[in-house]
Amino acid sequence: MDGMTDEATTPILTVEGAIATIRLNRPRVHNRIEPADLLALSGHLAAIEADAGIRVAILTGTGKSFSSGYHLGDLAARPGAEVTARADGPSFEGVATQLENLRVPVICRLNGGVYGGSTDLALCCDFRIGVDTAEMMMPAAKLGVHYYPSGMLRYVSRLGLNAAKKLFLTAETIKAPEMLAIGYLTEMLPAEALDARVRALAERIAAMAPLAVQGIKRSLNEIARQDFDEAGALARANASQASEDLKEGLAAFREKRAPVFHGR
Structure with missing residues (x-):
């Protein structure tokens, strides 16, 4: 599922029966999310929302990382990039909200490390199935960013206040076992078991009412x-x-x- 492609692209949507998969596809920069990717993600989510035949979605990344987060260059040039939409695309917060509110359940297939804003994209999903070599970091305070409100609300409501404070206020990197312990990961698996488990969970959900x-x-x-x-x-x-x-x-x-x- 995470094979390399010849060149980076905006996220790729595939549909197989009742299961839709969105794959971030910039492996050489650890699936960094560019402004164009937000527009594509929003379009893919709208397509899934409109297709009554889709009953479950999977969000994943190409290569060794899930995602390194939002492109810092755009954030530096346009400080409101996280929360303010632009003429040619939505805001990061807007796409995260759209993902959280998606009609169908979403499984985040965490094929590797997850950093910055992408940690919130994963929290927007209903399940996070990750490899045992995964790690996460929220560097907002280290970079001088006060995070957008809905993202902090998700952190506290999903992980609890203590875990949210540790991640936001220290910018420490935590490893997969701690990600599982605080509830960030729903399940932790060796890499060779990841695809089978994600597929089995997707098929189970798709078969329900x-x-x-x-x-x-x-x-x-x-x-x-x-x-x-x-x-x-x-x-x-x-x-x-x-x-x-x-x-x-x-x-x-x-x-x-x-x-x-x-x-x-």
Whole structure:
């Protein structure tokens, strides 16, 4: 999945059945994210959102690193690059929010190190499956950057205040076992087991009832942000109880067979 290509490109989207994969593709600069990549990422996320046949997405990188973060040259030339959109593309924060709010669950396949803003992109995903040689660092304070609000909120809500303070206020690099211990990694695996595990998880999620999965994801993210729309969650729960998917799930349970869901 992470084979090198002849030249760097903007992120690549592939769709195989119900599974979409977005791959960052600048391996020689450790998949550094350029302004053009934000535009491409936003377009890919919009395409996934609009395709009802897609039930799960994977975000990964080409080569030995997941991503070295946002291009510092653009940040130096345009200090608002993280939070302010430009005429030819969105802001980094905007793409992160779009990723977090994606209709379908997202698995981050962490094939290597993850640094800077890309640590937040991974936190926007619902699962982070990483190799046991991975590491992470958040250098914002070391560079003089006060991080954008939604990114700090994700850090605290996903990892807890103590872990967020350590990562933001010390800019220390932590290794995969500590990433697992603080909850940054959902699972830690040897490199040779990564693809099989990510694929198995994606297929498991894709086989579940999409209305229920997508509704529950939305509600859980709202709870984590402390902006839970209880009325909206209740409406989604009522809709699921009236769905054909629920009838199919109960029938499959009675008949001791795998259910076939259609998202309606």
